[in-house]
Amino acid sequence: MLVFLSVVQLLYVLLLSPLVFGILSKIEERIESKKGPSIFQPYYDLYKLFRKEIIVPNHSSPIFHRAPYVSFAMYSLLTLVLPIITAFPLQFGPTVDFIGGGLIFGAAALVKKLAALDSRSNYSHLGLSRAASMGALAEPITVLIFIMLGVISGTNNPYVINNVLQSSSKWYLSLTHWFVAGAFFMVLVVELGRLPIERHSTAELGMIDQGMSMEYSGMDLAFEKWGGYVKKFLLMSVFLNVYTMPFFVPMKLDLSSVFVYSGVHFLKLLGLVIGIALFEESISKFRLFKNFDYLAFAFSLAFLSFLAFYTTVGRV
Amino acid sequence: MNYIYTLPMFFTLAASLLCLVKKTYFEEVVSIIAAFSTVAVAFIMVFLPSYTSHYLYIDGLSKIMLIMVSMIYASTVMFSTTYMKYIDNPSFEKHFYYFLMNLFAFSMLFTVSVNDLGLIWVGVEATTVTSALLVATENTETSIEATWRYIIIVSVGLIISLLANIFIYSVTGTLNIQQMMQGVQTNKILVLGAMMAVIGYGTKGGIFPMHTWLPDVHGKAPAPVSAAFSGILLAVALYAVARIMQIVNVGTVKEFAFWLGLFTVAVAATLMIVQKNYKRLFAYSTMENMGMMLMGLSLGKYAFIGAVILTLSHAFAKSSVFYLSGNILARYKSKKIENVKGVSQRMPFTGYTLFFSALAVTGTPPFGTFIGELLIIYGILKYFPLFYALLVISFLLVAFISINYKVGSMVFSKPTDTVVTERKRVGTIVPIVNTLLAFLVIFFVPQINQLLSVGMIK
Amino acid sequence: MRETFALVGFFEILMVLFMQWEIYTKKIITTFSISSYIIALFLFYLGIVQNSPYVIALSLISAFVRGFFIPWYMKRRIVRDHWREREIKPVISTAMSIVISLLIVVFAYVLYRITFYNSIHLVEGSIPMALLLQGAFLIISRRNAFIQLIGYMTMENALFLFEGYLFPGLPFIVEAGIVLDLIGIIAIAGVVVRMMKNSSVEMNESDELRG
Numbered sequence: 012m013l014v015f016l017s018v019v020q021l022l023y024v025l026l027l028s029p030l031v032f033g034i035l036s037k038i039e040e041r042i043e044s045k046k047g048p049s050i051f052q053p054y055y056d057l058y059k060l061f062r063k064e065i066i067v068p069n070h071s072s073p074i075f076h077r078a079p080y081v082s083f084a085m086y087s088l089l090t091l092v093l094p095i096i097t098a099f100p101l102q103f104g105p106t107v108d109f110i111g112g113g114l115i116f117g118a119a120a121l122v123k124k125l126a127a128l129d130s131r132s133n134y135s136h137l138g139l140s141r142a143a144s145m146g147a148l149a150e151p152i153t154v155l156i157f158i159m160l161g162v163i164s165g166t167n168n169p170y171v172i173n174n175v176l177q178s179s180s181k182w183y184l185s186l187t188h189w190f191v192a193g194a195f196f197m198v199l200v201v202e203l204g205r206l207p208i209e210r211h212s213t214a215e216l217g218m219i220d221q222g223m224s225m226e227y228s229g230m231d232l233a234f235e236k237w238g239g240y241v242k243k244f245l246l247m248s249v250f251l252n253v254y255t256m257p258f259f260v261p262m263k264l265d266l267s268s269v270f271v272y273s274g275v276h277f278l279k280l281l282g283l284v285i286g287i288a289l290f291e292e293s294i295s296k297f298r299l300f301k302n303f304d305y306l307a308f309a310f311s312l313a314f315l316s317f318l319a320f321y322t323t324v325g326r327v
Numbered sequence: 328m329n330y331i332y333t334l335p336m337f338f339t340l341a342a343s344l345l346c347l348v349k350k351t352y353f354e355e356v357v358s359i360i361a362a363f364s365t366v367a368v369a370f371i372m373v374f375l376p377s378y379t380s381h382y383l384y385i386d387g388l389s390k391i392m393l394i395m396v397s398m399i400y401a402s403t404v405m406f407s408t409t410y411m412k413y414i415d416n417p418s419f420e421k422h423f424y425y426f427l428m429n430l431f432a433f434s435m436l437f438t439v440s441v442n443d444l445g446l447i448w449v450g451v452e453a454t455t456v457t458s459a460l461l462v463a464t465e466n467t468e469t470s471i472e473a474t475w476r477y478i479i480i481v482s483v484g485l486i487i488s489l490l491a492n493i494f495i496y497s498v499t500g501t502l503n504i505q506q507m508m509q510g511v512q513t514n515k516i517l518v519l520g521a522m523m524a525v526i527g528y529g530t531k532g533g534i535f536p537m538h539t540w541l542p543d544v545h546g547k548a549p550a551p552v553s554a555a556f557s558g559i560l561l562a563v564a565l566y567a568v569a570r571i572m573q574i575v576n577v578g579t580v581k582e583f584a585f586w587l588g589l590f591t592v593a594v595a596a597t598l599m600i601v602q603k604n605y606k607r608l609f610a611y612s613t614m615e616n617m618g619m620m621l622m623g624l625s626l627g628k629y630a631f632i633g634a635v636i637l638t639l640s641h642a643f644a645k646s647s648v649f650y651l652s653g654n655i656l657a658r659y660k661s662k663k664i665e666n667v668k669g670v671s672q673r674m675p676f677t678g679y680t681l682f683f684s685a686l687a688v689t690g691t692p693p694f695g696t697f698i699g700e701l702l703i704i705y706g707i708l709k710y711f712p713l714f715y716a717l718l719v720i721s722f723l724l725v726a727f728i729s730i731n732y733k734v735g736s737m738v739f740s741k742p743t744d745t746v747v748t749e750r751k752r753v754g755t756i757v758p759i760v761n762t763l764l765a766f767l768v769i770f771f772v773p774q775i776n777q778l779l780s781v782g783m784i785k
Numbered sequence: 786m787r788e789t790f791a792l793v794g795f796f797e798i799l800m801v802l803f804m805q806w807e808i809y810t811k812k813i814i815t816t817f818s819i820s821s822y823i824i825a826l827f828l829f830y831l832g833i834v835q836n837s838p839y840v841i842a843l844s845l846i847s848a849f850v851r852g853f854f855i856p857w858y859m860k861r862r863i864v865r866d867h868w869r870e871r872e873i874k875p876v877i878s879t880a881m882s883i884v885i886s887l888l889i890v891v892f893a894y895v896l897y898r899i900t901f902y903n904s905i906h907l908v909e910g911s912i913p914m915a916l917l918l919q920g921a922f923l924i925i926s927r928r929n930a931f932i933q934l935i936g937y938m939t940m941e942n943a944l945f946l947f948e949g950y951l952f953p954g955l956p957f958i959v960e961a962g963i964v965l966d967l968i969g970i971i972a973i974a975g976v977v978v979r980m981m982k983n984s985s986v987e988m989n990e991s992d993e994l995r996g
Contacts, residue, residue: 186791186792186795190795301879303880304806304879304880304883305806306880307806307879307880307881307883307884308802308803308806308883310884310887311802311883311884311886311887312799314887314891315795315798315799315887315890318890318891318894319791319795321894321908322791322894322908322909322911322912323787323788323791323908323909443956443957445955445956445957445960445961446957446960448957448961449957449960449961449964452961452964452965452968453964455968456964456967456968456971459968459971459972460971475930475933475972478968478971478972479924479933479934479937482937482965482968483921483924483937483940485965486917486937486940486941486944486965489944489961489965490917490944490947492955493944493947493948493952493955496952496955496956497951497952502956502957514904515900515903515904516901516904516905519900519901
């Protein structure tokens with residue numbers, strides 16, 4: 012049964028993740044009163060890329076060619092261990108906790124960065140160095156967030172955190188929790204590569220994450236992109252299920268409620284996507300060096316949750 | 328006869344309101360009349376007993392402060408009548424200047440006669456409100472910036488002292504001075520509050536950690552305003568500290584205040600050596616004297632009397648110094664010491680008076696400041712090892728040498744041209760009178776003692 | 786009550802951090818205005834709970850002067866001169882000042898715990914302390930006269946929060962509030978306006994004010 016649900020969850024994530032971003036770009040185009048591409052455009056892109064020829068730079072090592080597959084595999088593994096459509100651990104759930112999940116995320120990012128370094132392209136290097144310096148500062152924030160969640164729930168298990176927040180309104184309404192959620196949202200925007208940080212246009216000078224996959228083509232690029240969609244989908248799901256909207260996620264093994272919830276989850280994601288679209292349309296991009304101010308603010312949010320814990324709940 | 332205690336405040340307030348009437352010379356006449364009637368009332372009060380009501384608390388210390396404030400206020404108004412002509416581009420009209428000056432005096436008189444720590448705080452804050460614009464009388468960018476620094480730093484200091492008042496109130500349950508004088512139970516919060524009050528009011532009094540506004544303001548404000556600032560405003564701020572220390576009679580607070588005073592003297596004496604601008608030089612000298620006064624207040628007994636004598640004679644001497652620096656500035660058009668040469672030949676009266684008043688502010692024997700500093704140093708010797716007294720004396724010596732050397736180089740050097748450009752007018756006479764008063768203080772030491780111990784002169 | 790206080794307090798701390806983040810003067814002014822309104826609302830609530838007309842009066846003064854009048858006046862000034870909309874060079878880099886401001890909050894908490902907590906026994910007291918120090922830091926870290934004034938008024942807000950919650954019933958607090966606000970008004974009416982006429986709001990070190 013758990014194995015079956017694991018497979019369902021994997022397919023759910025892999026198949027739906029491009030759709031979410033198709034919808035996001037459609038909404039944004041509509042807000043700008045343009046017609047915009049079809050919401051299935053990411054699927055068309057992926058289909059096209061799968062049929063194209065693969066070209067690899069002359070000087071690159073085997074890492075370059077294999078990186079997209081490795082990172083895609085890692086994201087797929089993460090899909091099996093995070094609470095997406097269930098709030099009870101699935102077959103592979105016990106293998107890693109939140110810190111472990113963070114490490115796998117980090118490993119996938121590392122593989123991508125190595126590949127970008129290997130491509131010997133100036134644009135890739137530019138994007139890489141930016142992503143690395145942003146990541147170096149975003150990482151401590153993520154760790155702080157995990158620690159705070161650990162303080163709230165007493166464990167590092169995302170399922171337990173979800174259950175605690177779902178059942179205890181004291182924790183759900185606490186300042187500590189909301190500071191953590193705010194900090195995670197700011198980190199989420201960095202990881203999604205959305206607007207105050209990065210603009211999805213063809214201007215190379217502002218690129219951060221996009222720049223890293225500059226040299227890929229064909230099936231490699233398809234997996235790189237698909238992996239990217241999965242990663243973002245996972246982060247958004249975690250943001251919803253663990254941090255802000257832990258409600259309705261089924262805590263008991265019950266097939267029908269899981270299936271109902273997979274629909275509900277998609278609706279939640281749609282809500283978040285609409286929120287992100289509105290947010291993105293109302294602000295403009297930061298200059299690159301201002302990104303660090305943004306991260307400093309995110310850090311202070313995460314840290315304030317610490318202080319809020321001591322002044323309101325902990326009272327040591 | 329109780330209404331007499333409110334008369335000084337009434338006179339100044341009425342004068343400031345009358346100054347709003349636009350009529351040539353009217354505001355000057357009104358201000359001078361108000362100032363001299365305030366002086367007269369303050370002197371009459373000396374012979375009346377101490378008075379306490381719900382709002383007023385006038386004992387010997389308050390009476391001395393009232394005399395000092397009113398006299399410096401009178402001389403400042405007198406001096407302003409001549410000095411205002413030299414300001415090229417004033418920020419506001421003359422009657423508004425007198426309006427603010429009278430309000431300024433009102434807020435200081437209010438501060439020294441109310442019977443409530445909270446109202447004392449309001450009074451000290453009100454001096455900031457009224458004096459802020461006075462600093463910016465000269466409409467130049469630097470003077471406006473000096474004003475800005477003054478407002479911001481002093482307000483921050485006053486927020487600290489308001490916090491201190493809150494703490495004190497939380498312990499005692501009242502801010503009434505008379506009630507608190509009968510004794511308060513001391514605990515940690517009260518001590519912390521008193522220490523914060525020393526820092527907070529010390530900001531206004533030019534005491535060490537937050538003194539930075541003081542040289543800027545004294546350097547850029549017009550001469551009469553500088554004189555009023557260093558003569559009475561800073562002393563009024565220290566009056567608040569003195570009240571706090573009378574109420575919270577705790578060793579920790581006194582020691583804290585003593586160290587702050589010592590640091591102030593040290594910093595001021597050291598910075599005086601490198602000053603090239605004479606108004607800033609005198610500003611640091613004020614800071615040094617304030618440090619001495621704070622030490623005197625913290626030591627108590629004889630040192631307290633010494634601090635009061637020092638405050639009184641310093642007010643006269645320092646206001647005289649600033650008036651004279653205004654005269655020199657009007658003639659030489661420069662604030663640099665190196666540009667001012669041969670004052671004794673070009674402006675004989677100004678030159679010699681400046682020489683004597685500079686001696687007075689550094690505590691040279693015939694003047695009252697000497698007795699004040701002597702008593703304070705005696706107090707230090709009594710409570711601390713000899714080393715500290717020697718330390719203070721050496722700082723005083725540094726200050727003495729740097730001021731008198733620099734003033735000497737201004738007064739007795741060779742002038743570029745020997746034309747005497749001085750007329751006998753109010754602007755020359757007022758400083759002479761004030762320097763004389765700084766000397767005459769020594770004859771009134773017994774009366775001061777009597778006032779502080781009994782509250783009146785019989 | 787405790788929860789509301791903590792909520793308001795942390796929101797205010799967040800607002801100050803946000804002000805450190807912003808470089809557009811106008812946004813900082815708006816942020817300050819909002820935070821003043823929230824303080825005023827909290828004081829109003831406090832006044833009703835404690836049944837104290839003084840605290841209610843204080844809240845009304847707060848809302849009118851620091852929520853409405855001063856921000857409105859400053860904004861009107863800024864709209865007139867577009868080039869003063871943002872601060873070009875802060876004294877300390879933005880990211881650094883955010884982090885320092887955060888560390889100040891931590892410092893205030895520690896300071897409060899080792900000094901006042903022994904006698905007051907309310908952990909939340911550290912929030913206004915933090916706000917006070919943050920306001921002071923806002924003054925130090927910026928050169929723009931408007932922002933320095935906002936730093937001063939933030940300290941004032943913190944003080945009223947402190948007084949209203951921890952030590953209710955201070956006798957002269959309304960007078961104190963009026964005088965403190967008067968300082969702010971004098972500052973903008975007298976000094977800033979003339980500064981505008983001349984050249985800049987940026988406070989520069991000039992040679993005459995050294996040493």
